[in-house]
Amino acid sequence: xxxxxxxxxxxxxxxxxxxxxxxxxxxxxxxxxxxxxxxxxxxxxxxxxxxxxxxxxxxxxxxxxxxxxxxxxxxxxxxxxxxxxxxxxxxxxxxxxxxxxxxxxxxxxxxxxxxxxxxxxxxxxxxxxxxxxxxxxxxxxxxxxxxxxxxxxxxxxxxxxxxxxxxxxxxxxxxxxxxxxxxxxxxxxxxxxxxxxxxxxxxxxxxxxxx
Amino acid sequence: xxxxxxxxxxxxxxxxxxxxxxxxxxxxxxxxxxxxxxxxxxxxxxxxxxxxxxxxxxxxxxxxxxxxxxxxxxxxxxxxxxxxxxxxxxxxxxxxxxxxxxxxxxxxxxxxxxxxxxxxxxxxxxxxxxxxxxxxxxxxxxxxxxxxxxxxxxxxxxxxxxxxxxxxxxxxxxxxxxxxxxxxxxxxxxxxxxxxxxxxxxxxxxxxxxxxxxxxxxxxxxxxxxxxxxxxxxxxxxxxxxxxx
Numbered sequence: 001x002x003x004x005x006x007x008x009x010x011x012x013x014x015x016x017x018x019x020x021x022x023x024x025x026x027x028x029x030x031x032x033x034x035x036x037x038x039x040x041x042x043x044x045x046x047x048x049x050x051x052x053x054x055x056x057x058x059x060x061x062x063x064x065x066x067x068x069x070x071x072x073x074x075x076x077x078x079x080x081x082x083x084x085x086x087x088x089x090x091x092x093x094x095x096x097x098x099x100x101x102x103x104x105x106x107x108x109x110x111x112x113x114x115x116x117x118x119x120x121x122x123x124x125x126x127x128x129x130x131x132x133x134x135x136x137x138x139x140x141x142x143x144x145x146x147x148x149x150x151x152x153x154x155x156x157x158x159x160x161x162x163x164x165x166x167x168x169x170x171x172x173x174x175x176x177x178x179x180x181x182x183x184x185x186x187x188x189x190x191x192x193x194x195x196x197x198x199x200x201x202x203x204x205x206x207x208x209x210x211x
Numbered sequence: 212x213x214x215x216x217x218x219x220x221x222x223x224x225x226x227x228x229x230x231x232x233x234x235x236x237x238x239x240x241x242x243x244x245x246x247x248x249x250x251x252x253x254x255x256x257x258x259x260x261x262x263x264x265x266x267x268x269x270x271x272x273x274x275x276x277x278x279x280x281x282x283x284x285x286x287x288x289x290x291x292x293x294x295x296x297x298x299x300x301x302x303x304x305x306x307x308x309x310x311x312x313x314x315x316x317x318x319x320x321x322x323x324x325x326x327x328x329x330x331x332x333x334x335x336x337x338x339x340x341x342x343x344x345x346x347x348x349x350x351x352x353x354x355x356x357x358x359x360x361x362x363x364x365x366x367x368x369x370x371x372x373x374x375x376x377x378x379x380x381x382x383x384x385x386x387x388x389x390x391x392x393x394x395x396x397x398x399x400x401x402x403x404x405x406x407x408x409x410x411x412x413x414x415x416x417x418x419x420x421x422x423x424x425x426x427x428x429x430x431x432x433x434x435x436x437x438x439x440x441x442x443x444x445x446x447x448x449x450x451x452x453x454x455x456x
Binding site: 081084085109112113116117134135136137138140150151153160162172173177178179180182183184187188191192206207209 | 278331407410411414415416417419420421423424425428429432439440443444447448450451452454455
């Protein structure tokens with residue numbers, strides 16, 4: 001048998017194939033767990049900071065409170081991505097000023113949503129669940145919000161994260177019980193834009209009226 | 212009798228085959244809304260009814276009725292709804308859900324459903340005739356905003372009517388009268404639970420589109436379960452990766 005291998009040099013080929021496969025496997029193996037770990041850390045840090053904010057900002061005026069929440073969101077959420085994702089093909093047609101105005105309007109909307117739920121968040125606990133790498137860039141971090149008094153049923157959360165150009169993992173979307181924040185915002189924005197034949201200023205006016 | 216048992220077994224086989232074939236997960240498709248103008252008017256009507264009548268009642272309900280009493284009312288309403296889940300789970304050949312729902316219905320029946328002996332430990336998937344129609348590949352149809360009932364797909368609305376009708380046919384007159392009282396109670400109970408979300412929807416720039424999106428995502432998740440979430444996420448992954456490039 002040994003002579004047979006030596007004669008046609010298959011053993012060497014097998015070794016090379018095996019080690020090259022192992023090398024590539026290790027490369028990808030290292031990359032995915034790192035992404036998952038980083039993403040999980042970001043989500044945990046965000047929730048811890050939000051809880052701290054909920055307790056610290058109770059005595060602040062509504063304006064000061066909003067500013068604090070704005071800072072928190074900017075640190076953890078990829079607002080640029082969300083703005084592009086919620087406006088679809090209309091994003092390319094908007095001017096830079098319109099884009100900036102839309103981003104700040106979107107930020108205000110997210111701040112309003114978070115402000116309403118921040119007080120309840122302080123009394124709830126977050127339990128991380130299984131996370132997974134999706135494709136080349138995305139990471140899904142799953143978790144459950146639990147109310148120990150059992151007045152509120154468990155809420156399943158799914159955070160979608162990706163690395164930005166600076167190498168930091170940021171949140172792209174949040175799904176609460178399967179309902180996506182980006183999809184909901186997109187449905188709303190696209191409906192306004194379609195009604196106004198893609199007029200971005202009309203969208204901005206509607207947003208400012210709503211706020 | 213022989214004829215009846217034959218037709219039942221035929222129906223069972225037919226449903227089983229259809230269950231195996233059913234894969235009408237057109238989840239990525241946007242829901243059609245040909246009656247948008249009318250729907251928006253009905254939404255405005257529902258909103259004013261909610262803000263002027265249901266919401267104040269719901270607020271005072273929370274203030275005056277203690278939590279344990281509210282909880283037992285919620286339990287009772289859920290219990291009253293369980294036969295619909297049992298029948299539709301059986302029609303969908305979901306044996307596990309049928310057995311669990313039947314067991315829970317009988318157990319909680321000892322307190323007429325006011326007390327949950329199981330303490331929500333057993334997860335039962337709520338099933339209605341709308342979801343049975345979905346299993347039979349009936350398309351979800353256009354979006355409707357129904358007065359007092361809120362957002363529904365045509366399939367869901369047809370299912371709701373059918374469920375009410377079939378429950379009315381099998382139950383006694385007193386139960387039917389009781390269910391008439393329970394409709395407004397159910398409305399207030401649901402409003403109480405969703406208070407934060409509803410207020411958030413009203414404050415948004417286009418509340419109609421927002422509620423439509425919330426409803427469709429939630430309904431599809433309830434009807435198709437994890438299959439829907441997987442298909443939806445695969446689609447959004449592709450979109451997100453494109454945007455990240």
